[in-house]
Amino acid sequence: MHPTEFTASFHQELEKLFLWRRDVRHFRTEPLPEELLDKLLNYAWMAPSVGLSEPWRFMRVDTPKYKHAIYEEFKRCNQEARNRYTSEKAEHYAKLKLAGLDDAPHHIAVFSEHNPEQGHGVGRQTMPETTLYSTVMAIFSFWLAARSYGVGVGWVSILDPQKVCAILETPKNWKFVAYLCVGYPKTLDDTPELERLGWEKRNLTHKKWFRI
Numbered sequence: 420m421h422p423t424e425f426t427a428s429f430h431q432e433l434e435k436l437f438l439w440r441r442d443v444r445h446f447r448t449e450p451l452p453e454e455l456l457d458k459l460l461n462y463a464w465m466a467p468s469v470g471l472s473e474p475w476r477f478m479r480v481d482t483p484k485y486k487h488a489i490y491e492e493f494k495r496c497n498q499e500a501r502n503r504y505t506s507e508k509a510e511h512y513a514k515l516k517l518a519g520l521d522d523a524p525h526h527i528a529v530f531s532e533h534n535p536e537q538g539h540g541v542g543r544q545t546m547p548e549t550t551l552y553s554t555v556m557a558i559f560s561f562w563l564a565a566r567s568y569g570v571g572v573g574w575v576s577i578l579d580p581q582k583v584c585a586i587l588e589t590p591k592n593w594k595f596v597a598y599l600c601v602g603y604p605k606t607l608d609d610t611p612e613l614e615r616l617g618w619e620k621r622n623l624t625h626k627k628w629f630r631i
């Protein structure tokens with residue numbers, strides 16, 4: 420069997436991985452082994468990137484003062500977001516847990532380097548935003564690999580990117596993409612939490628090929 424051939428049982432497992440990958444907001448507090456975190460970073464590094472630019476920058480946020488500052492910034496943004504809803508929707512929003520910043524043992528901020536030297540601009544002359552897309556690919560690789568090792572990932576975007584960069588003192592050419600909560604999940608589910616809580620449901624209307 421050629422190394423690039425995959426078995427039917429692998430495909431079943433792969434489908435299971437996709438079905439059970441969740442955005443996690445409730446974590447057990449014990450930390451992951453360092454070797455596992457390194458392994459997940461390796462998976463991120465296997466992602467495709469425009470012109471092989473590998474623009475992603477993964478930052479472990481371990482120091483309590485920085486974690487605390489990000490959590491406070493999340494609470495501020497979340498309150499502002501909640502204020503934009505009215506009546507029942509606002510009440511419902513307030514009940515959602517939209518980040519595991521309080522219990523996740525690992526906080527990982529992900530940035531994308533703007534116009535990196537690496538790749539010499541190939542593929543991004545007309546679409547400079549493709550460096551950001553590349554970084555998202557790396558995040559998704561990390562996310563799926565994490566799930567396969569029993570690790571949960573929660574993406575937090577309820578943050579002001581400029582404030583995040585200021586808090587974390589990042590270089591000027593790093594653009595904030597995601598703040599990830601990482602750890603062992605408290606529970607597992609095959610249905611998105613927002614669907615289970617009645618906020619939104621999956622919609623198959625556009626699940627088709629548009630053709631021309």
Ligand SMILES: Cc1cc2nc3c(=O)[nH]c(=O)nc-3n(C[C@H](O)[C@H](O)[C@H](O)COP(=O)(O)O)c2cc1C
Binds near residue numbers: 440441518577
């Ligand atoms: C770009 C992006 C930003 C997200 N930001 C948040 C967030 O700030 N808070 C949150 O609770 N979930 C966030 N999510 C998770 C989505 O709500 C979640 O993926 C969606 O509800 C589907 O659930 P699932 O990931 O469990 O399938 C984000 C997901 C993506 C891809």
